[in-house]
Amino acid sequence: MLQNVDLSFPLEELEYYLLILTRVSMFVFAAPFFGRTEVSRSIKASFAVILSFLLFESISPHMYVQYSSILEYTSLVLVEAVTGLLIGLIAAVTMDIAAFAGQIVDTNIGFSMAAQIDPATQQNVTVTGHFYQYAFMLIFIVTGMHRYLMLALAESFQLIPLGKAVFDLDALYDSLLGFLADYVSLGFRIGLPIFCVALITSGLLGIMAKVSPQMNMFAIGMQLKAAMGLGILVLTVRLLPDAADLIFTEMRHMIVSMVQAMGGAA
Helix, strand or coil, X not given: CHHHCCCCCCHHHHHHHHHHXXXXXXXXXXXXXXXXXXXXXXHHHHHHHHHHHHHHHHCCCCCXXXXXXXXXXXXXXXXXXXXXXXXXXXXXXXXXXXXXXXXXHHHHHCCCCCCEEECCCCEEECHHHHHHHHXXXXXXXXXXXXXXXXXXXXHHHHHCCCCCCCCCXXXXXXXXXXXXXXXXXXXXXXXXXXXXXXXXXXXXXXXXXXHCCCCCHHHHHHHHHHHHHHHHHHHCHHHHHHHHHHHHHHHHHHHHHHHHHHHHCC
């Protein structure tokens, strides 16, 4: 019975699948949750292969790419790699707003020197930054944002057909410039409660220094700011889902902007 099974397939099918695999692989290795260093590379590669096969079967009809040389096909592979990388990278950078907000908080309450290496980005992240990152990643999974990223990747093949990506540099520049403004704005909004408390505490310490010059305000101020900051951090834990929603909304907006800049608007 095995002799009657036909396992042959057209070469165009393999070329089409490899282009899908290129975009999906770059997305998986760059996107948040999927691309974290805690996940082994073999699991990432296996997931990319399986997801690419599912997308290959779901995309209909297959519009095979036309090329005349190996060099031209290589350029198509590079275009797909950049397309998947930009979609995954902008989502990952959006999640870094949590680390930026934590850095603002720790700078004001005196925890900025207690920085640690983040295994995901290999960069120094403060204690509160680590807390925000893992809290938002948990909310990311619970709210199903990882499914949204996979759906966005799947829809990108409809909006940006294989080999048809056109990078609008002006649109990309405008999107990134707007994102940098939102990056700073959202980071300060998340850390605003503790920032305001630290500012009021600094003002009170300044008044106390004038009233009682003999007191060591430097030693008292460090302990008081840390205690007040931790207290406000505990009280504002219930606001983390709302803060995470701000980041996820920005992530959706930036993914749409990136897809439009790469030809999705057409």
